[in-house]
Amino acid sequence: MKCPICDKALSSEPLHGHAVERCSDGHGCWLSEGVLGRLVRQLESTAQAAAPPTNAPSDLPCPSCGSAMSRFNYSHDSGVLLQRCHRCGGVWLLPGQLEQLIRYRDSTPAIRALDAALVEEAARANHWGAARDFPRSRLLSGIVAATYVVFVLSGGGGWPAVVGLAVFLLLPMSCIWFPDALGNLTGVSFGLGRPSITHSTPADFVAIGGWILLLCPLVLALFTGF
Numbered sequence: 694m695k696c697p698i699c700d701k702a703l704s705s706e707p708l709h710g711h712a713v714e715r716c717s718d719g720h721g722c723w724l725s726e727g728v729l730g731r732l733v734r735q736l737e738s739t740a741q742a743a744a745p746p747t748n749a750p751s752d753l754p755c756p757s758c759g760s761a762m763s764r765f766n767y768s769h770d771s772g773v774l775l776q777r778c779h780r781c782g783g784v785w786l787l788p789g790q791l792e793q794l795i796r797y798r799d800s801t802p803a804i805r806a807l808d809a810a811l812v813e814e815a816a817r818a819n820h821w822g823a824a825r826d827f828p829r830s831r832l833l834s835g836i837v838a839a840t841y842v843v844f845v846l847s848g849g850g851g852w853p854a855v856v857g858l859a860v861f862l863l864l865p866m867s868c869i870w871f872p873d874a875l876g877n878l879t880g881v882s883f884g885l886g887r888p889s890i891t892h893s894t895p896a897d898f899v900a901i902g903g904w905i906l907l908l909c910p911l912v913l914a915l916f917t918g919f
């Protein structure tokens with residue numbers, strides 16, 4: 694079989710698991726209408742940029758029998774014009790046309806509505822996931838704590854000051870690193886006669902409280918000008 698555009702011999706190649714005859718110069722490929730239908734139904738749409746519209750040139754000869762192929766609008770309203778040989782039942786597919794057909798399939802209203810709902814839900818899940826993870830960032834709180842240590846040492850505070858800092862950092866860092874464990878501490882009495890913590894605190898509040906405490910020295914330093 695020869696390419697209807699450049700007349701070179703076509704080579705058999707698999708296309709997503711189906712055997713097709715392809716032009717090695719990239720002019721397209723020859724396949725049966727049945728295979729094309731299966732590909733259009735099965736393939737996932739790719740994230741690749743939209744291929745430029747490449748509508749079939751008219752009156753290409755059929756690679757199989759040589760008779761003139763005719764153009765047809767796939768699925769009547771896809772706007773993708775393919776060439777088909779009525780005698781052989783084969784289709785000549787130009788580069789990018791398969792992607793256009795899959796995009797057409799995905800753009801039918803029912804599927805588009807479902808897609809939009811799924812995308813929106815995924816975006817919402819990501820948004821809340823990121824917002825929830827932020828107060829629990831061990832890396833970020835670790836950087837803040839390390840900055841304090843460096844600051845105390847460079848300020849000539851010496852190791853006693855670092856120990857004091859470590860004692861101070863213990864509570865906020867615990868809150869940020871282990872908010873679930875601390876949030877589940879209930880009924881803890883601080884020796885004041887009645888339990889101070891009587892309810893399990895949501896872990897997010899524990900983590901945020903840890904951050905407020907952790908950032909206190911920074912805020913104080915900013916206000917007092919060190």
Ligand SMILES: [Zn+2]
Pocket residue numbers: 696697698699700701716717718719720721
């Ligand atoms: Zn060719």
Ligand SMILES: [Zn+2]
Pocket residue numbers: 755756757758759760778779780781782
């Ligand atoms: Zn033919």
